[in-house]
Amino acid sequence: MLKFDNVSMRYPEVGDVLRNVSFHLEKGEIAFLTGHSGAGKSTLFKLITMMERTQRGKITFNNKDLIRLRSSKVPWVRREMGLIFQDYKLLNDRTVFDNVALPLVVMGYSYGEIARRVRAALDKVGLLGKERKYPLTLSGGEQQRVGIARAVVNKPLMILADEPTGNLDPELSAEIMYLFEQFQQIGTTVLIASHDISLISKLNHRVLKLDHGQLVSGE
């Protein structure tokens, strides 16, 4: 599903932030990406989501070469990924419903289909009945679950979560992790960046560890 082959990334100001990173995530696999801050986790995520582009190495996602993908094709590949962020990245002036609906609106679904799918996604994360609320009236855990509903509403092939529990207490974090495991069980590939060692060690999943831009374990 997701394959890195000798991927390197260099910022002119900083130097190498990723060096010869290679790994392969199978379809339906769940894995943690860990490492100290500045180890290259964010850069790796940005390369997968094509917020940053590199020329060195090869990244394959669902049989598509992400490094040589034309900019105009990027939106279509992003529609096959569900992205979750530490700061949730919700639109605070829109209702929960509108936030979750965004990927479907972008893809041009009809209103009826959108309403059906948004409710299904909110049901999955346990927020059914909060469609009309605004994100800032919700707790942190609830806001993150809105973010998760948005990520899964268009049934992505892969979920990418960047420090999804970074702002949550251990109990809420465990709940969020349980949600991810559920999506994995229906065949979705999940990659979670996290430096929450205690959480990672509790769950028995594959761990990719980055150190100074190099993958030191989990290859």
Add this chain to the structure above:
Amino acid sequence: MQQHKPRHNHNRVIEAKRNTKQTSRVGGDFSDKLRAYRDLHAHALFSSLGRLVAARVNAVLTIIVLSISISLACGFYLLVENAEQLTTDLETSNQISLFLRDDVSLASATRLANGIQLDPSVQAVKVITKEEALKEFEDFSGFGEAIKALEKNPLPIVLQVIPKNSLEDGQNIETLVENFKQAGEVDFAQLDLQWVKRLQLMIEVARVSVTLLGVLLGLAVLFITGNTIRLELHNRQDEIVIAKLVGATNNFVQRPFLYSGFWIGFFSGISAWFIVTLMMLVIKQPIEKLSMLYNSSFHLVFMGFFETVALILISAGLGVAGSWLVVHLQVRKIS
């Protein structure tokens, strides 16, 4: 791989949009997607209007500035249109007026007229007696009463000479005028056509100036809209980033801003129409009074139906173009 289906369908629609020949192959599914696409546009159209209403103060200020610019251009345009009306009646007149010396009698004036009539390049000659001239002057100048106060009729006998049409443009007509000037009875010879031509050229100069002014004001509209949209774009940067991360194309992100530009231009066009029409209504009465004093059939020309439609369409078009200039570049930069 159930989840793949809608995505592929969507791609097919995109392809079909690019090439309408594919429509039949895509079939019923296409009409569904077309409806969704239409919904998408309708949503952008009305949500951009909604945002405009939400940001009332900004929108209203921009629209006021734009409508003043547009109404300036329209006002000058109407000015020229109206001035042009003055020359339309005169267009056919290429006659030569010969003002005879005061001491020339009507008999010798008639004799001179008969002589001129024999000239092969002359089509007709008409003698206007002092009395006829006075009557005409009283009727058309608005100074009738003042003239009556004079003891003696100050107007000379005038011969109106209409040259043959073949002479109209050439040097010949000038030669003819020069010849008439040689006659002892003629005090002053005037080629009316020259005055019409001068007036027409003046209006032509005004028309070109107004066109240039219109282009400048149009550019102002373009860039003012662009700047307003740039601010909106800046305010909604987070939203754009998020939309792009969940797979929005540049076109999708751009669309509401283009519609915002459309609405700004559209409302500016309408309000410019009101401003111009109001100004015309205000000056209508004094102009008509003035025109009455000159016994003229002058009618003030307002914005016509097609001109109004063109005004609104051009304004809306400038709004879209101004928005596009900014959005097209900026949206691609945000990632």
